[in-house]
Amino acid sequence: xxxxxxxxxxxxxxxxDSGLExxxxxxxxxxxxxxxxxxxPVTTASGTFGSGLEYSEFVDLNQIxxxxxxxxxxxxxxxxxxPRIAETYGGMxxxxxxxxPGVDVFVKRDxxxxxxxxxxxxxxxxxxxTKDYCDVVEGLADCDVDMLEINISCPNVxxxxxxxxxxxxxxxxxxxxxxxxxxxxxxxxxxxxxxxITEIAKAAEAGGADAISLINTLxxxxxxxxxxxxxxxxxxxxxxxxxxxxxxxxxxxQVAGAVKLPIIGMGGIMTGEDALEFIMAGATAVxxxxxxxxxxxxxxEVIQEIENYMKKYKIEDIRELIGCVDRV
Amino acid sequence: MVxxxxxxxxxxSQVQLTEDIYSMWIRDGETAAxxxxxxxxxxxxxxxxxxLPRPVSICEIDKEKGTLRxxxxxxxxxxxxxSHYNTGDTIEVLGPLGNGFxxxxxxxxxxxxxxxxPPMLELAKxxxxxxxxxxxxxxxxxxxxxxxxxxxxxISTEDGSSGTKGNVIDAIKANLLEGDIIYACGPIPxxxxxxxxxxxxxxxxxxxxxxxxxxxIGACLACVCKSGKKDPHTNVNNKRxxxxxxxxxxxxxxx
Numbered sequence: 001x002x003x004x005x006x007x008x009x010x011x012x013x014x015x016x017d018s019g020l021e022x023x024x025x026x027x028x029x030x031x032x033x034x035x036x037x038x039x040x041p042v043t044t045a046s047g048t049f050g051s052g053l054e055y056s057e058f059v060d061l062n063q064i065x066x067x068x069x070x071x072x073x074x075x076x077x078x079x080x081x082x083p084r085i086a087e088t089y090g091g092m093x094x095x096x097x098x099x100x101p102g103v104d105v106f107v108k109r110d111x112x113x114x115x116x117x118x119x120x121x122x123x124x125x126x127x128x129x130t131k132d133y134c135d136v137v138e139g140l141a142d143c144d145v146d147m148l149e150i151n152i153s154c155p156n157v158x159x160x161x162x163x164x165x166x167x168x169x170x171x172x173x174x175x176x177x178x179x180x181x182x183x184x185x186x187x188x189x190x191x192x193x194x195x196x197i198t199e200i201a202k203a204a205e206a207g208g209a210d211a212i213s214l215i216n217t218l219x220x221x222x223x224x225x226x227x228x229x230x231x232x233x234x235x236x237x238x239x240x241x242x243x244x245x246x247x248x249x250x251x252x253x254q255v256a257g258a259v260k261l262p263i264i265g266m267g268g269i270m271t272g273e274d275a276l277e278f279i280m281a282g283a284t285a286v287x288x289x290x291x292x293x294x295x296x297x298x299x300x301e302v303i304q305e306i307e308n309y310m311k312k313y314k315i316e317d318i319r320e321l322i323g324c325v326d327r328v
Numbered sequence: 329m330v331x332x333x334x335x336x337x338x339x340x341s342q343v344q345l346t347e348d349i350y351s352m353w354i355r356d357g358e359t360a361a362x363x364x365x366x367x368x369x370x371x372x373x374x375x376x377x378x379x380l381p382r383p384v385s386i387c388e389i390d391k392e393k394g395t396l397r398x399x400x401x402x403x404x405x406x407x408x409x410x411s412h413y414n415t416g417d418t419i420e421v422l423g424p425l426g427n428g429f430x431x432x433x434x435x436x437x438x439x440x441x442x443x444x445x446p447p448m449l450e451l452a453k454x455x456x457x458x459x460x461x462x463x464x465x466x467x468x469x470x471x472x473x474x475x476x477x478x479x480x481x482x483i484s485t486e487d488g489s490s491g492t493k494g495n496v497i498d499a500i501k502a503n504l505l506e507g508d509i510i511y512a513c514g515p516i517p518x519x520x521x522x523x524x525x526x527x528x529x530x531x532x533x534x535x536x537x538x539x540x541x542x543x544x545i546g547a548c549l550a551c552v553c554k555s556g557k558k559d560p561h562t563n564v565n566n567k568r569x570x571x572x573x574x575x576x577x578x579x580x581x582x583x
Contacts, residue, residue: 050547054571057332057545070549078564083540085550087406090377092542099549101563241379293543294372294379296422297333 014272014305014312025311029303029318031065031284033262034185034210036146038065038120038285041318042275042303045240045266045289046071046124046149046189047096051110052117058296063303066120068287069110071151073126074135076102081233086222091241091268092290093220095234098126098157103136111143120146122187126154130164130174134181141183148184150174153191153216155238165191165216168203175207185210187264190255192244193219197251198258205259212255213264213287215248241290242268249281250328256282257327270298272305279306282323332422334372335359339417340395345470348402349443350411351387357394359423365389365451366428366513366536366575369398370544372420373406381422382406383541383570385513387446387471388453399446399471425544426574429534431455433509437462437531438479439496439522441514445471447536451511452478460505464496464518497521507531513538516583523578533578539569546571554582 029040043066044052051069052061061067079099086093100106106123114121123145127133137148152165152174164170175188188204190197192215201212217238222231248267256263265283268290269275275286291298306318315321337356345351359369363386370381388397402408413419429447434457440448441464452461452475459479463472467487475481483491484499492499496518499505512522513536526533539551552566556579559567567573567581 048543048548050549054543054545054547070547076563078566079549079552082550082552084552085380085540085542085548087378087380090379092379094542094548094550096549099552099562099564099566101561105563242376290379293548294381295334296543296545 014308025314027307027310027316027318029307029310031318033264033284034147034187036120036185040065040303040306041279041285042299042306043068043120043122043264043285043287044292044299045287046151047094048289048292051106052114053110055292055296059300061114061117061119064119064299065285066122066146067114067117068122068149069106069114069124070100071098071124071126071154072100072103072106072136073098074103074132074139076100076105083231083233086231086237088220088222088239089243091239091243092293093222093232093237093239094217095232095237097234098154100126103139107139107143111145115144122147122149124149124151124189126151126157128157130177133174133178137178138181141181145184147187147211148182149187149189149213150178151189151216153189153193155191155193155217155219155236162191162193165200166194168199171200171203172207175204175209179208187211187213189216190214191216192247192251192267198254201255201259201261205261209261211262211264212259213266214255215244215251215267218244218247240268242270242274244268245274245277249277252278252283253281253325253328256323269302270294272302272309275302275306276309276321279318279321280324282327284322334420334422336418337421339413339415339419341415342411342413344411345399346468349399349470350402351397351399352410352413353395353397354419354421355393355395356421359421360389360391360394360396363389363396363424364428365454366447367424367426368574369396369421369423370425371398371410372422373409375405375409378406378409380542381544382410383425383544385447385536386424386450388450401443422544426570427572429511429536429575431457433507433532434458435507435509436460437500437505437507437510439500439510439512439514439518440464441496441518442466444512444514444518444536444538447513448511449474460507462496462499462505464499464514465490495521497525500525510534512536520583523583526578534575535578535581535583536574537569537576537581538574541570544570555580556582
């Protein structure tokens with residue numbers, strides 16, 4: 001018979017009904033990213049949570065470390081034609097195309113909404129040109145938000161987006177420009193659709209980024225064999241969900257070994273166990289994305305399951321777990 | 329603050345209506361209590377490889393028993409999975425979602441096409457006014473007998489095997505139907521035809537739209553349709569079908 005290692009456990013044991021939440025264990029779940037303290041290491045992945053309004057009917061936003069908003073641009077964007085989504089095995093493709101109401105409406109409506117809650121606000125920013133990004137960053141400089149996340153990795157828009165994120169010189173240049181106007185710490189959100197993610201991360205660091213988030217979606221495609229057509233109107237879309245998690249964990253680990261910046265890890269996180277993989281790979285915080293569509297309460301469950309893990313293994317401080325495995 | 333959450337409903341019956349159309353009754357008192365005709369439920373698969381909820385319209389509501397009827401077509405792996413559920417099995421549901429139809433006018437024409445027919449049944453049951461019902465099929469009919477309790481039914485089939493040969497508009501014209509309000513659910517080409525017919529005759533029309541959805545609650549912006557005017561929420565000419573719809577006035581949407 002195989003000997004049980006002291007780390008073996010039934011995966012169900014971290015779930016809510018395990019009874020673990022009923023016993024007291026003093027622990028710290030606070031993390032600090034670029035000088036901003038979060039009450040726990042869990043945020044939302046941009047584009048999966050709107051600005052929190054719709055999900056506030058399911059989730060107590062006060063309990064989440066930070067809310068990362070859907071991408072906002074200098075002027076309203078209409079986005080792509082429909083169909084914009086397609087389910088794939090253990091994942092989904094989206095090609096929403098960064099539809100958003102523009103920064104003016106966002107500042108007037110969405111920021112005041114989020115300010116009602118005791119959570120950090122991270123504004124995700126998209127643009128077609130460097131000037132577009134800088135206009136939004138400048139417009140937000142005096143706003144009461146905590147961090148900015150720069151989306152240089154969206155695969156679903158023709159200009160901007162990923163075009164900035166696949167070339168080291170461009171990544172460094174746009175990071176430098178954005179930093180000139182930023183009133184808050186800047187997180188550069190990286191694309192996995194590159195040959196060497198560490199080179200891109202180093203370029204963001206060289207440009208003065210305060211943190212890095214990864215991964216954005218992987219470019220994918222689905223064909224309807226009955227209609228002999230692409231399923232998505234945009235033909236290609238970004239793959240997300242549990243199907244991409246191992247790639248994301250690997251990339252977080254690689255980037256953690258390549259740069260000194262704090263990392264927000266994401267890509268297919270469905271449970272606290274998934275989140276812990278990212279944290280152990282080297283992420284200081286994690287973002288829950290596609291899981292919100294499947295379990296609207298996913299963020300809160302992930303937080304609870306991380307705490308349950310800490311109780312189970314008598315971890316006093318979440319920071320003990322950050323990057324606790326080697327680097328590849 | 330937290331107002332709604334996913335529920336585990338119990339399947340109280342499941343029958344096959346045609347080769348690919350199934351009728352399932354599920355029980356969850358709270359979900360049934362708040363339901364209106366034209367709203368939908370997000371149904372979740374048990375298979376973890378199928379992540380996204382399937383939006384399925386509500387066909388009938390029994391508030392006394394706390395049950396809801398869902399009539400759906402098997403179009404892929406997810407709906408195939410649902411079709412294998414038996415009485416006593418459970419299903420995760422979220423809802424009721426969306427806005428639903430609202431009653432107005434005194435002489436209604438209810439139009440359903442294909443898998444857009446089921447939501448018209450509860451509406452037909454609840455509307456307290458004169459009503460004519462038009463059901464459009466490709467060939468095999470379903471639910472048509474159940475509609476007869478609530479009004480005179482006209483049928484169209486593409487192959488002419490039942491009723492008027494052609495589409496729902498052909499059936500309306502053949503039967504000289506008149507009304508002051510149209511309620512319709514069906515495929516986009518049908519809704520386009522209904523909108524044109526309604527505009528031409530100066531009749532108000534409420535159209536229930538369909539699109540591939542992800543979140544089902546208005547956050548992800550996957551299921552948008554074009555709107556004539558700038559939408560106050562999105563600040564562009566797009567409306568969210570799951571949240572602002574699925575029922576829209578014909579003039580609100582560009583189809």
